[in-house]
Structure formats: structure tokens, C-alpha cells
Amino acid sequence: MAEFLARRPIWSLIILVVAALVLWLVFSVWTPGMEEMFGRKRVFLSALFNGITLGALYFLVASGFTLIFGLMRNVNLAHGSLYLFGGYVGYSIGNLTGSWLIALIAAFLIVGLAGLLMQVLLFRWMEGQDLRQTLVTIGLSIIVADLLLWGYGGDTFQVTAPDWLAGPVQLPFVVALRSNGEAVMMTYPLVRIAILIGAIILGVLMWLALNRTRVGMLVRAGVDDRDMLSATGVRVQLVFMMVFAFGAGLAGLAGVVGGTFQSLQPGEDTKILLSSLVVVIVGGMGSIPGAAMGALIVGLAEQFGSVYMPTYAVMLTFVIMVVVLAIRPQGLAAVRR
Amino acid sequence: MAIAGTRPVPHRAATGDGFSDWLMRQGMSFWIVAGLLLVMPLVVSPFWLIQILAYAMILGMIGLSLMFLAGYGGIVSLIQMTVAGFAGYLVAILGDSAIVQISLKWPWWMAVPVAIFIATLFGTVGGALSVRTEGIYTIMITLAIGSAFYYLTLQNYTIFNGFSGFNGIVPPVFLGVDWGSNLPFYFLTLGCAALAYAVVVYVARAPFGLALQGTRDNPRRMAALGFDVMAHRIAAYAFAAVIAACAGILLVWYQRQISPGTAGVGPVVDILIIAVVGGLSRPIGPFIGALVYVLLRTFSLDLLEAVGLDGKRYQLLIGLGFLVIVLFSPDGLVGIWQRLRDRYLRSRDTRASDMRIGGGGPGGGS
Numbered sequence: 001m002a003e004f005l006a007r008r009p010i011w012s013l014i015i016l017v018v019a020a021l022v023l024w025l026v027f028s029v030w031t032p033g034m035e036e037m038f039g040r041k042r043v044f045l046s047a048l049f050n051g052i053t054l055g056a057l058y059f060l061v062a063s064g065f066t067l068i069f070g071l072m073r074n075v076n077l078a079h080g081s082l083y084l085f086g087g088y089v090g091y092s093i094g095n096l097t098g099s100w101l102i103a104l105i106a107a108f109l110i111v112g113l114a115g116l117l118m119q120v121l122l123f124r125w126m127e128g129q130d131l132r133q134t135l136v137t138i139g140l141s142i143i144v145a146d147l148l149l150w151g152y153g154g155d156t157f158q159v160t161a162p163d164w165l166a167g168p169v170q171l172p173f174v175v176a177l178r179s180n181g182e183a184v185m186m187t188y189p190l191v192r193i194a195i196l197i198g199a200i201i202l203g204v205l206m207w208l209a210l211n212r213t214r215v216g217m218l219v220r221a222g223v224d225d226r227d228m229l230s231a232t233g234v235r236v237q238l239v240f241m242m243v244f245a246f247g248a249g250l251a252g253l254a255g256v257v258g259g260t261f262q263s264l265q266p267g268e269d270t271k272i273l274l275s276s277l278v279v280v281i282v283g284g285m286g287s288i289p290g291a292a293m294g295a296l297i298v299g300l301a302e303q304f305g306s307v308y309m310p311t312y313a314v315m316l317t318f319v320i321m322v323v324v325l326a327i328r329p330q331g332l333a334a335v336r337r
Numbered sequence: 338m339a340i341a342g343t344r345p346v347p348h349r350a351a352t353g354d355g356f357s358d359w360l361m362r363q364g365m366s367f368w369i370v371a372g373l374l375l376v377m378p379l380v381v382s383p384f385w386l387i388q389i390l391a392y393a394m395i396l397g398m399i400g401l402s403l404m405f406l407a408g409y410g411g412i413v414s415l416i417q418m419t420v421a422g423f424a425g426y427l428v429a430i431l432g433d434s435a436i437v438q439i440s441l442k443w444p445w446w447m448a449v450p451v452a453i454f455i456a457t458l459f460g461t462v463g464g465a466l467s468v469r470t471e472g473i474y475t476i477m478i479t480l481a482i483g484s485a486f487y488y489l490t491l492q493n494y495t496i497f498n499g500f501s502g503f504n505g506i507v508p509p510v511f512l513g514v515d516w517g518s519n520l521p522f523y524f525l526t527l528g529c530a531a532l533a534y535a536v537v538v539y540v541a542r543a544p545f546g547l548a549l550q551g552t553r554d555n556p557r558r559m560a561a562l563g564f565d566v567m568a569h570r571i572a573a574y575a576f577a578a579v580i581a582a583c584a585g586i587l588l589v590w591y592q593r594q595i596s597p598g599t600a601g602v603g604p605v606v607d608i609l610i611i612a613v614v615g616g617l618s619r620p621i622g623p624f625i626g627a628l629v630y631v632l633l634r635t636f637s638l639d640l641l642e643a644v645g646l647d648g649k650r651y652q653l654l655i656g657l658g659f660l661v662i663v664l665f666s667p668d669g670l671v672g673i674w675q676r677l678r679d680r681y682l683r684s685r686d687t688r689a690s691d692m693r694i695g696g697g698g699p700g701g702g703s
Contacts, residue, residue, distance in 0.1 A: 075476060075477060122664075131473060132663060134476060135609075135613060135659075135663045136660065136664065137659035138609065138610070139659040139663055140656075142653075142656030142659065143653055143656035144653065145652070146653040146656060152412075235642075268604045274480070274484045277481050278481055281481065311493055312489075312492070314492065315489055318481070318485035321481060321485075322466060325466060325469065326466070326480065329470060
């Protein structure tokens with residue numbers, strides 16, 4: 001942090017100013033002039049919160065994607081299929097058991113197992129042939145998409161949130177003033193806030209696991225130099241299998257989460273895949289903080305875009321990607337090697 | 338970075354040859370295929386002519402542009418279908434269609450060159466963006482660009498007419514021939530496909546193509562020799578975009594309509610499948626891949642129902658076929674054919690030499 005401040009004073013200043021501005025916009029009571037400029041405060045705030053929670057979802061998906069990529073140089077284009085698979089599994093198990101938490105955990109485990117199988121049965125045998133692995137994942141994604149369509153049909157599903165997460169909650173932000181001077185507070189679905197908190201906790205845990213534990217050390221060493229790591233006697237295959245299973249499991253978990261506050265339907269897999277592609281391109285491949293940053297940026301851009309310029313919302317995400325590519329091709333948070 | 342050891346056969350440097358010399362060197366199979374394609378209209382029904390052969394040739398051209406990039410440049414770009422779709426859209430926007438409030442009604446001889454030019458520009462700029470990255474990154478970025486275009490066409494109503502797109506786009510009537518009717522359209526596609534094939538074969542042997550293959554095999558060394566690697570790659574993108582744009586215009590004339598789904602994520606990946614299944618090592622590969630793909634798509638319903646499965650599962654069939662090809666023959670159907678032929682030739686050679694060593698068999702082999 002301090003290093004960043006010292007190295008890039010101007011950028012830090014810009015970031016600080018923007019952050020302060022956003023905070024002020026969130027907490028202040030809007031004057032009519034501001035409402036004219038930005039539209040109603042409720043709209044602005046819900047775009048902000050939706051953007052952040054969408055970013056949390058993207059982070060869950062993209063962190064697995066970026067971990068797998070960083071360690072194995074494997075662009076897993078079946079990641080979106082794993083997400084959708086996890087969502088459907090969670091839906092079925094949630095219906096069977098009636099418990100959201102069990103659905104979440106089961107989706108994590110089952111999809112993680114599927115990822116493990118993919119690594120053991122397929123990718124192990126084509127190590128170092130990144131393009132071939134990518135093509136295999138494309139083939140897999142087509143097959144999985146069709147199998148899911150076969151199994152679940154083309155209907156839209158939604159995973160029901162548990163009772164203790166249902167309903168709105170009041171946030172300490174003033175949205176507007178009534179004519180009698182009473183403040184109207186912002187209300188927001190509790191489940192989205194819970195997911196945001198869950199994603200943050202998971203992100204911190206992942207960061208700690210990567211930077212403070214022995215396994216994390218192995219993973220980081222593998223990202224840096226796979227061959228040297230295996231030369232030191234570490235069973236790299238085991239590390240690979242673990243990371244692949246964990247990354248895939250995260251995608252499955254995100255499927256249940258996404259199925260709770262969005263919906264599950266065929267085609268959702270490519271959508272999520274593309275979002276995670278943009279997230280990791282913006283954030284930098286193979287970096288967890290980068291995935292968090294990219295997910296936040298993409299989520300906010302999508303939500304604000306769809307509120308303030310509906311026609312070009314997706315283009316906004318794309319423009320961000322192009323700008324990042326032009327200025328920092330390795331991504332915002334990636335270290336140049 | 339071509340797929341696992343599928344380096345395209347390096348062409349010998351052209352030694353002062355013209356088109357006729359090149360024709361003379363072609364083997365028997367070339368003449369058989371050319372002859373067959375020319376007499377096809379006499380043999381098969383219009384359905385086969387247009388829905389199967391012409392469609393396969395159009396898809397094959399788009400696949401060919403990908404094959405050129407991937408096989409000779411080592412760049413796997415998923416942007417080719419998007420370029421083709423963009424060219425198709427431009428023809429609909431600049432030329433004539435049933436959406437009268439958007440189409441500008443330019444005559445075709447103006448609309449088509451402008452469409453090709455703008456689409457090529459788009460492909461080149463997209464290439465210039467993604468050329469900063471390498472290998473698998475290129476796949477990701479071109480996929481992102483392609484899907485951005487898809488969502489733009491889906492959401493924009495003022496230019497791209499959103500979800501419904503354009504319909505009523507008809508091929509022009511020119512030189513007294515209605516190019517939309519079956520026979521002329523078949524020969525139009527055949528001519529374009531043959532031209533694209535010939536140009537790719539020529540460029541691959543021209544100094545530019547050789548330099549491009551050099552940048553594929555060892556970019557650092559080429560840079561040290563004074564070649565501008567980036568410029569070569571961008572030029573390759575531009576060249577491939579021209580082919581893709583032409584194919585896109587044929588595609589919109591074939592379908593008579595264009596909508597976001599034409600260049601959606603599915604078709605973008607389909608082009609990759611076509612090129613990989615056919616084989617990225619030779620220009621003929623994508624055409625073979627496209628023919629197989631179109632046949633599968635058309636007849637998988639009957640095929641699947643014949644073996645007692647649900648006919649709707651053709652995506653499963655295509656996915657499985659793709660997986661099998663990628664897993665077992667990285668250089669596609671062309672590679673399988675080549676291996677079979679090599680094995681046959683080798684076994685014949687060994688047979689012949691055995692006979693010589695054995696001092697003459699029953700036939701007195703010589």
C-alpha cells in the first residue's frame with residue numbers, strides 16, 4: 001500500500017479523490033440539482049450496490065478461473081459450464097433437502113469433484129499443450145451445455161434463499177427526504193449483502209491461504225516456475241489437482257449463489273464465462289487481488305451502464321477492457337515477469 | 338503456437354512459378370475434386386447444391402481465414418466469424434433490406450466493397466488489439482471482442498436493429514444473371530472459395546507468408562533478423578479479415594437475413610471447431626471440416642433417431658466429435674488422412690523393398 005503510494009502519487013491521489021467522492025455521494029442527502037444530474041438517489045444507490053454484489057459473484061467465479069489459469073496455464077473455457085452445473089446441482093439438492101447451505105456445500109463438493117476428474121482424466125495427459133487443453137475445454141463446454149439442457153430443459157430456475165436471508169434490510173443511507181423532513185432510508189435484499197460479505201471473507205481467506213500457508217507457498221511457487229518446483233521434489237500433480245478441484249468448486253458454489261439472486265437457464269454459462277474472461281483480462285491473469293479488482297470494476301460498469309446508458313452497457317465493459325489492454329496489457333494487478 | 342506439433346508443411350520457396358506451373362504440380366486428387374465440384378449441379382438436387390455444398394464452402398472460407406492465421410501465423414483468433422458477421426451487417430445496412438428505415442439502399446457495387454473495406458478495418462483493429470498478447474490470451478481477447486460485438490448488435494436498435502436484425506437481403510441481379518438463384522449462387526460461392534483457397538496457397542509461399550511462418554516458429558529470431566513481427570501479424574489479420582468479410586457477404590446472401598445470432602458465441606466457436614476438425618495444417622482442412630459440420634448439422638436428426646436417441650442432441654454429437662478429434666488427432670481430419678496415406682505408402686515401399694531383397698517373388702517384382 002505504502003509502496004504503491006510512493007510509486008504512483010498521482011494515481012493514488014486520483015483513486016482517493018474518486019473514493020471520497022463516491023462516499024460523499026452515498027452518505028449525503030441529495031439536492032434537487034444533483035438529482036437532476038444523476039437521476040434519483042435511490043437509482044444511483046441501487047446501481048452501486050447491485051454493481052458491488054454482482055462484482056462479488058464475478059469474483060467467486062473468476063477467482064477459480066484465474067487460479068487455474070495462473071498455475072496451469074489452462075484457459076478453462078468450460079468454467080461457465082461448471083458454474084451452470086453447480087447452479088443446477090444446488091437447485092436440485094436444495095429442493096431435495098430444503099436447505100440452502102447444504103445445497104451450497106454440495107454444489108462446491110460435487111463440482112469440485114468434476115473438476116478433479118477433468119484434471120486427472122484429461123488435462124494431466126496434455127501438460128504444456130495449452131492450446132490443446134483450451135480446445136478440449138471448448139468441446140467439454142459444448143457437451144456439458146447440451147447435457148444440462150437435456151436434463152433440465154430450457155426453463156428458468158431460481159434457487160430459493162433460506163428464510164433467515166430472505167427479505168430486505170434497512171441500510172443507514174438516506175435515499176430521499178419526505179416533505180415533512182423525515183428521512184427515507186435505503187432498503188436492500190439481505191441475501192445480496194450476505195453474499196457480498198461471504199465473498200469478501202472468502203477472498204481474504206484465499207489471500208491468507210495463498211500467502212501464509214505451506215500449500216499456498218507451493219501454489220505461488222508453481223505459478224512462478226512450475227518446472228523448478230517439480231524439480232525440488234514437490235508432487236506438482238497433487239498441487240494441480242487440488243487447485244483445479246478448488247477452482248472448479250468455487251465455480252459451482254458461485255452457481256448456487258448466482259442462481260439465488262439471478263436465475264439459471266441455458267446460455268447463462270457463456271455469459272458468466274465471458275464476464276470472467278473480461279474480469280481476469282482487466283485484473284490480470286493468475287492474481288487473486290486482480291480478480292477482485294476486475295470483478296468490482298466489471299460489476300459496477302455493468303450496473304451503472306445499464307442504468308445510465310442502457311443501449312451500450314455491454315460496450316462499456318468492453319471499452320474498459322480495451323483501455324486496460326492498451327495501457328497495461330498484463331492487467332491491472334499482474335506483476336510483469 | 339500451433340496445436341501440439343501440427344506445424345503446417347513448410348512450403349518450398351516459390352521458384353519462379355506462375356499460376357499454370359502451380360496448376361501443373363497439383364496431384365490427381367486436386368483435379369478430381371475440382372471436376373466433381375464443377376459438374377455437381379448436374380448430379381445433385383438444389384437442396385444439396387445450396388444447403389449443403391454452398392453453405393459448407395461459405396463456412397469453409399471463414400474457417401480458411403482462421404486456418405491462415407492459426408496455421409501460418411500461430412494466432413488462434415476467434416474474431417473471424419465476427420468480421421464475417423459485421424460485413425454481412427454492413428451489406429444489410431448500406432445496401433437494401435426489408436428494414437427500410439435503416440438500410441441506405443446503396444447499389445450493391447458500392448455497398449459490397451465498402452462493407453469489405455470496413456469489415457477488414459475492423460478485423461485489423463481487433464487484430465492490432467489482440468496482437469499485443471500471445472497464445473491462449475489471444476483466444477480469450479478475441480472471444481471477448483466477438484461477444485462484445487454480439488451484445489452490441491443485440492442491444493443496439495438504431496444501427497443494428499437489435500434482436501430481430503435484418504431480413505429481405507437479396508443477392509444482386511448483375512450481368513443479366515440473378516445471383517440469388519441456385520445455379521449462379523453455387524458458382525459464385527465456388528468461385529469465391531476457389532479464389533480464396535488459391536490466394537491463401539499463394540500467399541503462404543510468397544515472401545510475406547514465409548516470413549509469417551518464421552514469426553510463428555521463432556518470433557525472437559525473426560525480430561533479430563530485422564522483421565517486424567507485430568506488423569506481420571497485423572497484416573495477417575488484415576488479410577484474413579478480407580477473406581472472412583467476403584465470406585460474410587456470401588453468408589448474408591445465402592441466409593437472406595442477418596441477426597445477432599449469426600455472429601453469436603455459438604457460431605464463433607463453431608468456426609474454430611470447423612477449422613480444428615478439418616485440420617489447421619492445410620488450407621483444404623477448413624473446407625473438409627465445414628462439409629462434415631454441415632452434414633452433421635443437417636442429418637444428425639435422422640442419424641440420432643436411427644440409433645434410437647433423441648434427435649435434438651446434435652450439439653452433443655458435435656461436441657463429442659470435436660473432443661475426439663482434439664484428443665486423438667490434433668491435426669484434424671486432414672492429419673488422419675495424411676497418416677493413413679503415409680502408412681500405406683510406407684507399407685508399399687517396404688513390400689517393394691522386401692521383394693527386391695527376397696530376389697523376386699512370384700510376380701518377379703521390380
